[in-house]
Amino acid sequence: MSLPSPVPMKLAPLSLTRIAADIEAGRTTPEAVIGDANARIDSLDGVIGAFVRRASADSIAEASAATGPLRGVPFGVKDIFDTFDMATEHGSPIYQGHQPLADAPLVAAGRLRGAAILGKTATTEFASMDPAPTRNPHDLAHTPGGSSSGSAAGIAAGMLAAACGSQTGGSVIRPASFCGIAGYKPSFRLLPTVGMKVFSWTLDTAGLFAAGVADVALLAECLSGRELTAQPLADGSGLTIGLYRTALDEQLDPVMAAAWETAAKALEAAGAKLVDLPEPAALEAARAAHGDVQNFEAAQALLHERTMHRSRMGPNVLAQLDEGAAVTPEAYDAGRRTARIGRKAAAALFDTCDALLAPSAFGPAPKGLATTGDPALNKLWTLTGNPCVNVPGLATPEGLPLGLTIVTRFGRDRTTLSIARLLEDRLQAR
Numbered sequence: 252m253s254l255p256s257p258v259p260m261k262l263a264p265l266s267l268t269r270i271a272a273d274i275e276a277g278r279t280t281p282e283a284v285i286g287d288a289n290a291r292i293d294s295l296d297g298v299i300g301a302f303v304r305r306a307s308a309d310s311i312a313e314a315s316a317a318t319g320p321l322r323g324v325p326f327g328v329k330d331i332f333d334t335f336d337m338a339t340e341h342g343s344p345i346y347q348g349h350q351p352l353a354d355a356p357l358v359a360a361g362r363l364r365g366a367a368i369l370g371k372t373a374t375t376e377f378a379s380m381d382p383a384p385t386r387n388p389h390d391l392a393h394t395p396g397g398s399s400s401g402s403a404a405g406i407a408a409g410m411l412a413a414a415c416g417s418q419t420g421g422s423v424i425r426p427a428s429f430c431g432i433a434g435y436k437p438s439f440r441l442l443p444t445v446g447m448k449v450f451s452w453t454l455d456t457a458g459l460f461a462a463g464v465a466d467v468a469l470l471a472e473c474l475s476g477r478e479l480t481a482q483p484l485a486d487g488s489g490l491t492i493g494l495y496r497t498a499l500d501e502q503l504d505p506v507m508a509a510a511w512e513t514a515a516k517a518l519e520a521a522g523a524k525l526v527d528l529p530e531p532a533a534l535e536a537a538r539a540a541h542g543d544v545q546n547f548e549a550a551q552a553l554l555h556e557r558t559m560h561r562s563r564m565g566p567n568v569l570a571q572l573d574e575g576a577a578v579t580p581e582a583y584d585a586g587r588r589t590a591r592i593g594r595k596a597a598a599a600l601f602d603t604c605d606a607l608l609a610p611s612a613f614g615p616a617p618k619g620l621a622t623t624g625d626p627a628l629n630k631l632w633t634l635t636g637n638p639c640v641n642v643p644g645l646a647t648p649e650g651l652p653l654g655l656t657i658v659t660r661f662g663r664d665r666t667t668l669s670i671a672r673l674l675e676d677r678l679q680a681r
Contacts, residue, residue: 262388264432264462265412267324268469274323281323282315285367288325292369292410300385301405303330304337305370319365320473326366327405327414330374332358333446341448342374342383342398345560355446357415357457360474366413372401375623377553378417378450381565382623387429389651393616396426397623399460403430406460413470414460419450419545421612421629423458427641428611428654429624433467433671435459436629438662439636442475451548453587454541454633464640464672471668479665484673487523492670493604495658497530499627504614510645510653511610517677518608526604537593538631540586546575547583590634594661597635601660606670608655611641615651632656638664640671644678 265288273279289311296302306314315323333339333351340346354362361368373383378398385400387393388408395404399416403426406414416423418436427434435458442457449455461467465480472479494515503511519525550557550572556564557572564572600607610628617624632639638661641654657671 262407263409264406265325265409266463267412267461267466270324270412271320271469281317281367284323285311285315285325285369288369288410288412291408295408295410298386298391299388299404299408300383301327301372301401301408301410302370303340303373303401306337306368310336310368314367317365317367319363321361321413322365324366324413325411326361326368327370327372327402327411328358328368329399329402329414329416330371331378331417331448332415334358334368334371337371339371342376342378343564345556345563351446353446356443357474358446364473369411372399372405372414374398374400376565376568377448378419378422379565379568379571380623381567382620384620386620387616389431389616390649393618393651394429394620394623396429396616398422399426399458400623402460403427403432403434406430406432406462412461412466416458416460417444417447418456418458418629418633419454420541420633421626423460424611424629424639424641424654424656425624425626427460427643429616429652431643431646431652431654433461433464433643434641435467435471435668436633436639437471438638438664441477441664449552451545452552453548454545456633464642464668464675467640468668468672471664477664479668481665481669483676484669487518487521487673490518490523490606490670491526491604492518492523493526493528493600493607495528495530495607495609498535502613503610506647507610507612507614507653511608511655513645514642514655514674514678515608517681518674521673521677528600528604528607531596533592533596534631536589537596537634540589540593541630541634543578543582543586544590544634546571547578547586548575550575550578593631594635597637598660605659606667607658609658611654611656615647615653632658635661637661638667640667642671642674642678644675
């Protein structure tokens with residue numbers, strides 16, 4: 252594919268918290284916010300390619316008149332989540348024109364709370380590794396990451412204030428890092444995956460995107476009914492932050508290594524104590540087991556597609572499924588045992604610290620659209636089910652975003668979001 256020369260864009264991400272406050276105070280209306288977002292999509296998406304289809308005029312009119320805490324919030328739905336009023340094609344020609352009868356529960360929750368679902372966002376095929384045509388709004392010659400490509404790019408370009416995605420390896424945290432936005436992968440099963448195309452039933456995790464950490468926390472609270480927002484931490488006093496060191500660190504781009512150090516120093520300056528945490532052997536083994544677990548399950552979940560529609564599938568997802576078909580049940584069971592041991596080891600990490608700080612990716616978004624980047628740094632926390640937040644705020648000298656991940660104990664999602672917001676605030680104040 253021939254790529255355009257980088258086109259500078261005046262990126263203006265939409266703050267969900269600001270939209271909600273402005274509507275509540277009468278400074279704007281849902282209709283005005285939705286109209287502005289649709290106009291921005293009309294203007295930009297022909298170049299960025301975040302959307303694969305748009306909501307109907309009737310749906311937009313209903314959303315403009317909706318009530319609830321998310322009224323007027325422009326919302327994008329990754330095209331592996333069912334929608335009753337738009338086709339759900341999973342990024343695959345096999346499902347061209349496929350029309351579900353009902354919304355996935357996560358989508359239904361958004362509508363119920365007033366969100367304006369403006370369209371379906373681009374995904375890699377079956378949320379695997381065959382890239383979508385979406386471009387990174389920060390530099391059109393670079394990938395936005397995947398598999399939640401359109402959701403992340405739509406937020407970064409200011410076409411959306413909220414979006415849902417999914418992560419089986421690194422499909423929320425990595426694109427959030429590449430696009431310079433907040434990405435939240437909750438504790439496993441905190442958000443429903445019913446009505447979402449299954450790839451790996453023990454790993455698939457629904458996640459969320461928004462401009463900043465406070466925005467994604469409010470979105471998660473509204474959709475889940477859980478108390479996930481909190482008053483911003485005044486400082487980091489009393490917090491112990493573990494710098495999670497692994498053998499993969501040798502592959503870090505120097506600019507990402509420097510960003511990691513900058514973020515660590517920002518938390519230390521806020522009053523947090525820093526400790527180095529070398530990766531335990533049990534967690535190194537768990538990361539290595541991710542592939543067998545994921546691919547074995549994917550080969551079964553997509554058995555019909557793999558056997559009946561091989562010629563219509565992308566080369567990367569087909570290779571992944573064939574690899575999974577070659578994994579024996581014994582190897583899969585061994586991988587599950589390794590994962591279970593890894594989850595216990597992950598819990599033990601937080602006996603000595605409150606949160607971990609780690610890079611969200613090896614570096615900035617790679618150039619070209621032939622890859623969505625390497626998810627290796629994200630796979631472990633998907634396998635263990637720990638909550639993660641990508642924190643934006645740093646970038647290369649060329650302006651490509653660099654994200655850092657905050658990880659906490661399973662089920663401590665509010666803590667994850669609070670510490671992530673503290674880090675984001677301190678990075679913005681630099």
